[in-house]
Amino acid sequence: MSFSSFNLHRRILAGVQALGYNTPTPIQRKTIPPVLQGLDLIGLAQTGTGKTAAFVLPLLERLMKGPRGTVRALVIAPTRELAEQIDQAIASMGRQTGLRSATVYGGVSANLQIQKLRAGVEIVVACPGRLLDHINQSTINLSHLEVLVLDEADRMFDMGFLPDIRKILKHVPAKRQTLLFSATMPDDIRRLVHEVLHDPVIVQIDPGVPAYAVAHALYPVAQHLKTELLLELLRHTDTESVLIFTRTKHRAKRLGQQLERAGHRAASLQGNLSQNRRQAALDGFRNGSYQILVATDIAARGIDVSSISHVINYDMPATADAYTHRIGRTGRAAKTGDAFTFIVREDEDMVNSIERILGEKIERRTLHGFDYKKAAPKSGSVGVRKPLQREPSHRRSALRHSSGSTTQKNQAHKPAPSR
Ligand code: AMP
8 A cells, every 4th residue: 555545735745755655654654645535533552653644634635625725724732842742744744835933842932833823834733732822812713723643642641731731622613623633542641532422433552562673672781780780781682773761850960961971972861951051962862873862751751762762661661661661762653663672670560561561471581691690789879889788688689580581682682882
């Protein structure tokens, strides 16, 4: 099957070709036809499946006909990064259509956004908070809206945006097409679906199951040895771009600095950064000047870097859903990737939940030659190469890994690459 079978406008097809997409992904195959018919739709799919083009293409097709200069489509996304990515996808696929889009999110000047909106755009890609500001100040007019897209609805719920979304819904015409994408379907999203979608078509692409192209592995390790193990793993693993997740902003910042000191081209992305610095870290990661990006879950949302070969969970995520989202960052579309997760004893329950979702046991690995018994330093849990202090013997034995394989997978651990 090719994109031409959707009968899209030739100017839109030209955009698809320019992006180098040849074959529609499963979600595109299932989503584009009903959306072109004007039906409401729920897309149960994680990022990395090609869901952006699944809604952008039929949206562009619809807007080719009809008036220009008024906002006719609104895409709501949880983060500025995701909003930017969707906007870029619209710009790439719609480059020959003359359709215009604008992004609306907080942390940057509202005036520039107002100027762009006044100049006339057909598509707005927005985060909920700033969009509400514009609505309240009448600097955006949504009365001619035809299509509403809610992207990563479960994330928006996690981030507490549901009340804002309900307020926004009061300002858009009741007669419209609504599309909702979500990797999972928690009860609150299910309720929202009943309220805002009309007789929706449901398209399901392996909900909750991380990208099929990803190989998963667990690395049992003591908390205080995580950084050392990470450095060793990076030394022994052939990687392209690497995205590392930590539990807190502080740990992301600190680990980023430690990796830099160890000679890696690394940056960290956490909520404390200004928009400019976030963008610089992201751009650097995208263009390869940083090979490693350390991030927290919230900061990493929406990152789409096609060369990510490894996602490393330095800290276990808080929920199995968060694992799915993190892992969705690698193995995107036609690529494959590895997902390594460092686990401490307390993480076993979460490991069980993730294995249930995956429907299989995840391989436990140990890194040959790594000293897993090295005692913890006197203070600090993230640090490395601090003076050694012996651990109580019961703790040492608890840290030994008894289960799983003790060898490295060949494809994942090639001889140390030259850096
Ligand atoms: P998404 O799930 O929309 O974030 O897309 C994931 C990645 O797949 C992005 O890098 C897209 O550019 C890429 N992609 C989307 N659709 C296709 C396709 N039909 N063929 C190849 N790559 C695609």
